[in-house]
Amino acid sequence: MSQANGYTAAHSRLQRVLHKLPLKRINWGRQLVISMPFVWLAVFFFVPFLVVFKISLSETAIAIPPYTALIELEDALLNIKLNLGNYLFLWEDSFYLEAYLSSIRIAGVSTLLALIIGFPMAYLIARSESRTRTILLALVILPFWTSFLLRVYAWVGLLKKNGLVNDILINLGIVSEPIQMLQTDFAVYIGIVYTYLPFMILPLYTALEKMDMSLLEAAEDLGCRPFQSFFLVTIPLAMPGILAGCTLVFIPAVGEYVIPALLGGSDTLMIGRVLWDEFSLNRDWPMASAVATVMLVVLVLPIMLLRNRKEAE
Amino acid sequence: MAVQRRSWFLYTSSALGFLFLYVPIISLIIYSFNKSKLVTVWGGWSFKWYGELFQNEQILSAAWLSIKIAFISASLAVVFGTMAGFALSRMGRFRGKMLLSGWISAPLIMPEVITGLSLLLLFVAMEDLFGWPAGRGTLTIILAHTTFCMAYVAVVVQARMADFDTSLEEAAMDLGAKPSSLFFLVTLPLIAPAILSGWLLSFTLSLDDLVIASFVSGPGDSTLPMVIFSKVRLGVTPEVNALATLMILIVAVGVVVAMLQMRKRPKP
Structure with a gap:
């Protein structure tokens, strides 16, 4: 009997807490419509640029995939190797x-x-x-x-x-x-x-x-x-x-x-x-990535930002 | 006098402009009927290259693959692109709205080599981490094409939504329509033409893409543009002319039908 009472009390407490949370206010359909294209673009449009930037900092290697890893864990030693050589080479x-x-x-x-x-x-x-x-x-x-x-x-x-x-x-x-x-x-x-x-x-x-x-x-x-x-x-x-x-x-x-x-x-x-x-x-993926990164930062981004500002006006 | 002189200039330069647009297309069509294998020598009219085209296994299977990819990509792009266009034009303010509107329009002006390379590197990294997508081929091409096509759909849908006012939707809401039925019964029929043209645009863009597909496809899966490119690099091929003529014919019929439909429908 007391167990049942305890259960009801807990249940009503839970109900009170749930009411305080804004769960009911969340419109799941709305969230879905916004987040599906958002997540898709994040994964297939935004993240790829981060990957390109990451690989532009690695070295080409005869391997599959043909580049070295940036972060290596070896004998409890975390090695982070950032290779700026591709950018230097681009410049030189x-x-x-x-x-x-x-x-x-x-x-x-x-x-x-x-x-x-x-x-x-x-x-x-x-x-x-x-x-x-x-x-x-x-x-x-x-x-x-x-x-x-x-x-x-x-x-x-x-x-x-x-x-x-x-x-x-x-x-x-x-x-x-x-x-x-x-x-x-x-x-x-x-x-x-x-x-x-x-x-x-x-x-x-x-x-x-x-x-x-x-x-x-x-x-x-x-x-x-x-x-x-x-x-x-x-x-x-x-x-x-x-x-x-x-x-x-x-x-x-x-x-x-x-x-x-x-x-x-x-x-x-x-x-x-x-x-x-x-x-x-050449199968030099890191070099291709460096070329792409520079092209993006120097040529594409300025024009896109300019265009967005124009549109915002 | 001044007006006349200007319009003379206007007509001549425009005529030259249209000539510039159409001479290459017309020359493609004419040479597709050339009997001679040497494309420069006119050997009389012939349908021979059309026959050869329909016996070319490589071109036919690549065309079929391209059509499948274009169909799936366009359909996915329509779903996501409509969602994005709807969210941006009808859902008021939400967190990340600026980001979404920037991301959705960016693929439109991104150079293809960058999109292709970045997606390839993503797929390789994903396979490394999660084992998916396993290898590259049809699936990765579809994912890539959906991404850049949904941008076009979103732009077309957004433009259409900006065209009509919200009064119909408001009336439906006043009459007690739930958000989901509001969308499917009121908004969707209104934007249906935009969705259709977005789908057609996506289908065409996917069918036409060479650079992105070359980056993200595997060794086995060659799309039609990839096969055409490898043939064309070696020189002029009459079979490709025949293929081009057929494609131009289909597009021309499509554009004429669309224009007639547009004229039939009274302007709102």
Whole structure:
């Protein structure tokens, strides 16, 4: 009997404690919806960078996996070996610096070219009637949905010595002999601009479509010449689109591997290709990790932080 | 006068731009019908390369593997991406919101070589520690593709949610709908077009990915882009042209159908 009483007392005490806890307030469905993508991204997006950083501090070894451990427990002695050699090597060997700089140059020039080619197209689409606009937008989006690899491959056929471009140039009498275009930086520029042009046009279009045309009329009434109003009105209003488009072209272009591999020459130096070769040809995973870490910290993070700040404003 | 001159410039430069976009695609298609093996010499019209394509075991099995991977990755990405998009646009403030919104959009602009390398190293470390995933192949490609595809889905879903106001959802809540039925009966039908386009986008991106798949796949599992890349590196292959033509045809039909559907539906 007393045992039963004790049980009831304990039970009611437990109930009181449980009521004080905010357990009931937790909405499990809500928690689930938030935490599932969160955990997924933590495991498959965030943690991998920590792993890359860790391995960049190890040494390459002939083993599976091909690198040394950072932390070793040997005879009750905890050894932590941090190898900064990869970063020192990155700094000392001018090859890597050149690769970074040349990637920035190639990606920068391509971004600028894409902006120059894409701007009039986006402007025309934004200013056309709704029926034409739908068709033109579809024409911009269609290549974006078709295989990137196959579109780059198409340029191999066009640019090679006896390809279409050389045929046309010779028939027009512009050149007398086929010129070497494939396996040059020129082909890489074409490949990048061609691949990423839709990424430039779409944000530009979104920005230009929102623009109030009466502002241009106002500028004209106030005595602006067309090119003045273009630089003083249109460009500032299109700025969000320009920035978004340039980011979307520049960042993937910096790390591009496929385009320099298919269209570039052996002397076309791009950091994405260097990383790939370190990884697959040299099987130097720590070095590839160091290259990736520097690329992330120097090239990608600043642009991402800048973009986030812009969005927060 | 000035307006006319400007529009002349506008039309010419845009026309050249569209020409630039389409000449390579059209040349791919035309040369897929070339009889000659030498892609530079026109040997007359022929369907021969299509026949060879459908007898190429390597390409066919790689295509099938790629379609399976794309299907599973796109479906998983839709689930997680919709959750993330919904959490960010409809769940008010919660701890880690900034972090989630940063993480979800980051894969969009991450260079592929970095994503590929980091995921590979993760999988190797995980296998070392937990024994899972055992080896690399289809499973690791699916995990990698789901991760970068869910970012695209989340962005599309978020944009769609920002488009319509919360009044319908509020009305349902006032009428006593539970959160789960609110989502499945009201919100989900409203964002269904965004989810569908997110799925299609993910499917296409997964089907198209070469770099990430090359990093995280094992020796046995070659996806279609990996097979195409190894063929293309050796030069121009007419069978690849035939494959490209078929893929472009499917995409073109898809885009036209989507555009017609969009026009049919009255704008809200």
